[in-house]
Amino acid sequence: MPMDMTAEHTLPALQKRPRGRPRKSDEDRGDGNRRGELLRSAARLFRRKGFGGTSTRDIAAATGMRSGSPFYHFESKQALLYAVMDEGMRSAISKQAAAMQQAACPGAGSSRGLAPVAQLRALIRNHFDILLGHGNDFIPVMLYEARSITRSQRAALAHLQGEYEAPWIPVLESLREGGLLKADVKIARLLIFGALNWSVQWFDRRKGASLDELTEQAMQLFTGTS
Amino acid sequence: MPMDMTAEHTLPALQKRPRGRPRKSDEDRGDGNRRGELLRSAARLFRRKGFGGTSTRDIAAATGMRSGSPFYHFESKQALLYAVMDEGMRSAISKQAAAMQQAACPGAGSSRGLAPVAQLRALIRNHFDILLGHGNDFIPVMLYEARSITRSQRAALAHLQGEYEAPWIPVLESLREGGLLKADVKIARLLIFGALNWSVQWFDRRKGASLDELTEQAMQLFTGTS
DNA sequence: CCTACCGATCGGTAGG
DNA sequence: CCTACCGATCGGTAGG
Numbered sequence: 001m002p003m004d005m006t007a008e009h010t011l012p013a014l015q016k017r018p019r020g021r022p023r024k025s026d027e028d029r030g031d032g033n034r035r036g037e038l039l040r041s042a043a044r045l046f047r048r049k050g051f052g053g054t055s056t057r058d059i060a061a062a063t064g065m066r067s068g069s070p071f072y073h074f075e076s077k078q079a080l081l082y083a084v085m086d087e088g089m090r091s092a093i094s095k096q097a098a099a100m101q102q103a104a105c106p107g108a109g110s111s112r113g114l115a116p117v118a119q120l121r122a123l124i125r126n127h128f129d130i131l132l133g134h135g136n137d138f139i140p141v142m143l144y145e146a147r148s149i150t151r152s153q154r155a156a157l158a159h160l161q162g163e164y165e166a167p168w169i170p171v172l173e174s175l176r177e178g179g180l181l182k183a184d185v186k187i188a189r190l191l192i193f194g195a196l197n198w199s200v201q202w203f204d205r206r207k208g209a210s211l212d213e214l215t216e217q218a219m220q221l222f223t224g225t226s
Numbered sequence: 227m228p229m230d231m232t233a234e235h236t237l238p239a240l241q242k243r244p245r246g247r248p249r250k251s252d253e254d255r256g257d258g259n260r261r262g263e264l265l266r267s268a269a270r271l272f273r274r275k276g277f278g279g280t281s282t283r284d285i286a287a288a289t290g291m292r293s294g295s296p297f298y299h300f301e302s303k304q305a306l307l308y309a310v311m312d313e314g315m316r317s318a319i320s321k322q323a324a325a326m327q328q329a330a331c332p333g334a335g336s337s338r339g340l341a342p343v344a345q346l347r348a349l350i351r352n353h354f355d356i357l358l359g360h361g362n363d364f365i366p367v368m369l370y371e372a373r374s375i376t377r378s379q380r381a382a383l384a385h386l387q388g389e390y391e392a393p394w395i396p397v398l399e400s401l402r403e404g405g406l407l408k409a410d411v412k413i414a415r416l417l418i419f420g421a422l423n424w425s426v427q428w429f430d431r432r433k434g435a436s437l438d439e440l441t442e443q444a445m446q447l448f449t450g451t452s
Numbered sequence: 453c454c455t456a457c458c459g460a461t462c463g464g465t466a467g468g
Numbered sequence: 469c470c471t472a473c474c475g476a477t478c479g480g481t482a483g484g
Contacts, residue, residue, distance in 0.1 A: 197420065294464075
């Protein structure tokens with residue numbers, strides 16, 4: 001094992017007393033509560049004012065902390081931004097998996113031709129929910145602040161994005177084969193994600209169409225069916 | 227003439243020596259050159275690092291100026307951002323008008339049914355050019371930094387955006403009536419602009435499809451024709 | 453997680 | 469457009 005760490009290995013395992021600042025051993029239990037609050041505040045502010053336009057003091061104040069305290073939970077402002085994006089992607093992936101499971105079951109016995117349409121509808125509807133459901137600032141931040149993380153952080157996120165996009169591909173291919181999708185699948189996917197992602201710029205929950213109506217219109221636009 | 231300026235008027239016209247700061251009377255001639263260079267540098271940096279992540283010193287350095295000099299041309303950093311967006315929109319509007327004029331002439335005598343398809347193609351092709359042509363950072367900045375300008379500045383830009391979008395509406399309505407566009411025109415317009423605008427996030431001039439191919443695929447996706 | 457603090461950088465200005 | 473500068477704010481840290 002190449003990792004030869006500190007002498008702590010040799011110490012008795014009972015409650016190693018942290019000198020200086022206590023180390024957090026697990027990230028999402030115990031006081032992971034405050035960490036979660038920080039993430040939510042940060043997501044909201046990063047979205048509203050941008051990464052460069054938000055100070056760590058803003059975030060601390062919005063969470064009810066003093067200016068230095070965010071750095072107990074996160075190494076740096078950038079690490080906080082990355083954590084927002086990472087959390088957003090993981091949550092999106094698990095929501096999408098749940099949505100697909102639901103969409104698969106009811107139509108299990110029905111006609112084989114209808115399946116890809118229903119699946120695309122489920123994917124789009126879920127995507128709108130992730131983008132536009134209230135309190136969902138994580139994904140918008142990820143979509144619009146990618147330039148503020150490092151190249152390797154971006155690579156890690158790209159991996160998660162690939163995971164998220166994976167279920168879309170066979171669905172789009174089925175539609176293409178069935179003649180309902182007229183464009184090249186790879187480019188169609190990019191254009192479709194663009195159309196959906198852009199909705200965070202104009203969608204107003206308080207007026208206009210519902211997410212269901214939006215989904216129907218998107219289905220009409222891309223496949224001519226609904 | 228309401229402009230009653232300084233006593234400089236009474237001095238001999240040879241090389242009026244500016245005390246304090248010389249006033250610029252016109253904005254885009256004479257040394258408007260440097261102003262334009264500032265705009266281009268600012269657009270590039272705002273796009274790459276965001277408004278909050280770019281310092282006025284960065285912009286000055288990229289233009290070959292000292293740190294205080296941008297403020298000779300612009301009241302504030304925000305005014306510089308707004309000028310980038312305003313210039314971007316005006317340029318886009320005039321480019322679009324030229325593209326539409328070209329698209330209208332050749333098909334003047336041809337079949338009436340083909341026109342809206344050709345017009346949408348011209349609009350989309352031109353839009354890709356505005357977004358993805360090299361050196362065109364102005365519109366991407368406008369698309370992704372809107373939150374960093376004031377409400378009234380946003381309102382002024384919205385007016386220009388309305389002007390830009392105007393020619394799209396009758397074209398989309400024709401296509402809808404002709405059965406080639408299946409979605410509601412208002413929502414379709416928003417989704418289509420999203421699909422196109424998002425391309426600034428993934429399009430790579432050095433590889434992949436050309437703008438012509440991209441346009442064809444977009445036409446296929448939205449109208450099923452090309 | 454708070455207190456107290458540091459060095460760096462920032463937007464902007466006076467004056468020429 | 470440069471020089472020289474200011475007050476404010478910023479990300480981050482030591483120490484408890």
